[in-house]
Amino acid sequence: SQTIHQWPATLVQPVGSPLSLECTVEGTSNPNLYWYRQAAGRGLQLLFYSVGIGQISSEVPQNLSASRPQDRQFILSSKKLLLSDSGFYLCAWSTGGSETQYFGPGTRLLVL
Amino acid sequence: AQSVTQPDIHITVSEGASLELRCNYSYGATPYLFWYVQSPGQGLQLLLKYFSGDTLVQGIKGFEAEFKRSQSSFNLRKPSVHWSDAAEYFCAVGASWLDKVIFGPGTSLSVIP
Numbered sequence: 001s002q003t004i005h006q007w008p009a010t011l012v013q014p015v016g017s018p019l020s021l022e023c024t025v026e027g028t029s030n031p032n033l034y035w036y037r038q039a040a041g042r043g044l045q046l047l048f049y050s051v052g053i054g055q056i057s058s059e060v061p062q063n064l065s066a067s068r069p070q071d072r073q074f075i076l077s078s079k080k081l082l083l084s085d086s087g088f089y090l091c092a093w094s095t096g097g098s099e100t101q102y103f104g105p106g107t108r109l110l111v112l
Numbered sequence: 113a114q115s116v117t118q119p120d121i122h123i124t125v126s127e128g129a130s131l132e133l134r135c136n137y138s139y140g141a142t143p144y145l146f147w148y149v150q151s152p153g154q155g156l157q158l159l160l161k162y163f164s165g166d167t168l169v170q171g172i173k174g175f176e177a178e179f180k181r182s183q184s185s186f187n188l189r190k191p192s193v194h195w196s197d198a199a200e201y202f203c204a205v206g207a208s209w210l211d212k213v214i215f216g217p218g219t220s221l222s223v224i225p
Contacts, residue, residue, distance in 0.1 A: 032211060043217040044156075044202065051211055090155055098144045098206020098213050103155035 002027035006091050006104040013111055019064075019078040021107050023091030026072065031093040033074040034101060035066055038088040050074060051096070086111045114139045116205050116216035124222040125193050133188040133219050135203030144206035145186040146213065147177055151199045159201075162186065173197070198223040 003026045013019060025031050035047040046059045048066035056066050063082050067075045074091060088108050092101040115138040125131055137143055144163050148156040160171025167179040177188045186203060200220050206213035 034212065044215040046212060046215075049212055057211070088153075092156075096211075097208060098210045100146065100158055100161055101156075101204075101213060102158070103148075105155045106153070108153070 002093070002102065004091060004093055004102060004104040006089075006107050008107060009105065010108045011110070013081050013109065015083055015111055016080045019076070019081050019085070019109070021076040021089055021091075021109075023074040023076075023104055024072055025074075025093045028072070028093070028095070030071060030096075032096050032099075033068060034092040034094075035074065035076050036090040036092065038090060038106075040087070044090070047076070081111045083111050085109065114143070114205055114207065114210075114214045116203055116214050118201075118203055118216040118219045120219045121217070122220045122222070124224060126224045127195050128192050131188075131190045131193045131197070131221070133201050133203075133221070135186045135188065135216060136184050137186065137203075137205040138184065139205055139207065141207065142181070144208070144213070145177070145179060146204040146206070147171065147175070147186070147188045148202045148204065148215075149173075149199050150202065150218075156202065159188070193221075193223055195223045195225060197221060 005024050034049045036044045050068045064078050090106045091104040094101045117136045146161045147159040150156045159175050160169045162169045162179045200218045202218045203216040204213045
């Protein structure tokens with residue numbers, strides 16, 4: 001069966017520090033991968049998605065970037081965090097297109 | 113462009129009462145439709161989905177949803193709510209030619225004992 005992992009689960013970082021959040025999927029090949037952000041009390045904002053290694057689509061221009069160095073690994077990064085980067089970050093995978101998305105447990109990021 | 117609206121930001125129901133959460137979408141062709149649930153501090157869990165066929169879809173945890181093309185709606189229902197159903201509910205729409213789905217803003221459900 002397929003599983004999706006995210007780490008860390010919780011992260012507290014100072015403003016201006018770098019960020020690296022990791023997402024890995026097991027039990028499937030060539031998945032579509034997605035990064036979402038959820039601000040407190042808000043809905044889901046799609047940040048990036050990837051349909052293959054090295055292929056990244058950015059939905060919203062911002063302080064973050066994404067990379068997919070391996071088929072089942074998706075990384076969210078920032079060189080310098082802003083206060084507004086605080087939120088709950090969710091990774092998801094699907095078999096492709098608008099097929100069902102399966103979500104990871106999320107990473108809660110607090111930027112102070 | 114595709115869009116999803118969930119008119120109710122917050123709903124409160126008594127335990128044992130029936131529930132209906134509304135979802136409307138904007139899309140030119142037959143969409144893929146989803147309902148997800150999110151408990152506090154957790155990821156999203158798929159409740160049910162509609163791709164084609166029978167317009168009444170059964171999901172997990174006793175939920176069902178009905179696709180009404182004429183109303184561009186995909187409302188989620190449950191005949192008797194349990195306290196554990198308190199959570200955030202998201203409707204989402206996709207299409208065969210898209211690489212992503214569009215999520216609605218969510219409806220927060222509170223359950224009174």
